[in-house]
Amino acid sequence: MTATLTDRYFSDENWVYERKLDGVRALVVRSEKGVELFSRNEKPMTTTYPELTRALRGQSRPGLVADGEIVAFDGSQTSFATLQARLGISDPVRAEAVGVPVFLYLFDVLVLDGQDVTRLPLRDRKVLLRDAVDFTDPLRYSAHRNTDGEKYLRDACEAGWEGLIAKRADAPYRAGRRSDTWLKFKCVHEQELVIAGYTDPTGTRSGFGALLVGYYESDSLRYAGKVGTGFDDRTLIALRRRFDELGTQHSPFADPVRERGAHWLRPELVAQVGFTEWTRDHRLRHPRYLGLREDKAPTEVVREQVGR
Secondary structure (H helix, E strand, O other): OEEEEOOOOOOEEEEEEEEOOOOEEEEEEEEOOEEEEEOOOOOEOOOOOHHHHHHHHOOOOOOEEEEEEEEOEEOOEEOHHHHHHHOOOOOHHHHHHOOOOOEEEEEEEEEEOOEEOOOOOHHHHHHHHHHHOOOOOOEEEOOEEEEOHHHHHHHHHHOOOOEEEEEEOOOOOOOOOEEEEEEEEEOOOEEEEEEEEEEOOOOOOOOOOOEEEEEEEOOEEEEEEEEOOOOOHHHHHHHHHHHOOOEEOOOOOOOOOOOOOEEEEEEEEEEEEEOOEEOOOOOEEOOEEEEEEOOOOHHHOOOOOOOO
C-alpha cells in the first residue's frame, strides 16, 4: 500500500499521523520455516540485513506478515544516503562489517497467526502489531499521533524530518496501489528518477559530470534535467562502472536533450533525487543526488505530483 502526495494538510480525529521515514520499504514474512525480508518490488533482502532477520527470528509468533521501513541514521535524522552503504549486499557477514547500524520500523500488520487481518481498521491493526512484536532495537514500532496533523507537521519540519504520512484510522489495508486513505505531507522535495544518460566530466572530476534523468509518462520517458551534485569520488567511480555496462547509441528520452558531452544508457537504474521545485517546463531546480534505489522498477517512476 502506498501513499498519495497532497498539499492540503488537515487535522481530523478520524486520521492518524506517522513520521515519514527516509529509508527502504520492507515486507516481513515470519513463518514456521523462518524469516524473510522483501523490498516493495519483491526483491529478497534477508541477507542484506542479518541483524534484523535475527531479531525477527527471535519473536514468539509465527504466521506474521508485517509492513515497515528499514532506516539508517545520520545523527537524529533517518538518511537514505547513509543507508546506501548497505544496499545490494547479499553476504550477511560483509553487510554487518560495513558498520552502518540499521533499524526496522514496523507500522502495519497484514497477517497474524496465519489469519488475514487486512480488512480490519488501521487502529485495530496497529494494536495487534504492538502486541505481536517485542519492540526492542533494532525493531521499532512506528508511533503515531491522533487528530492534530497540522501541528505535528510543523513540529516535523522544524525537527528536520522528511514529513508525515496521514492514514485514515478506520481504513483496511489495500495492497498494490496508491490510496487516498494514505497521504504524504512533505517537508522536503525528493523523488525517484530514472538514470538514462550522463555527461563527460570536466576539470579534475572523475567518472562523469552529471546524470541525465527522467520519469515515465504513459510509455514515454520524459527528460527532467541533469543532476550534477551530491557525489563523492567513490560514488562517481562506482556509478561510472555501472554505466559502462549499460551504454546505448540512442537517447531513451522522448524529449530532445541538448546537453554537451551526453552519453546514453539503457534506463535500468533509479536514483533518489532531492530538489527545490519543479520548473514550469517540468525540469528539476537545484537537484542533488541522494543514492540509488534498488527497490523500485524504472517503469514505475512517474513525476510525483499533488493528488498522484
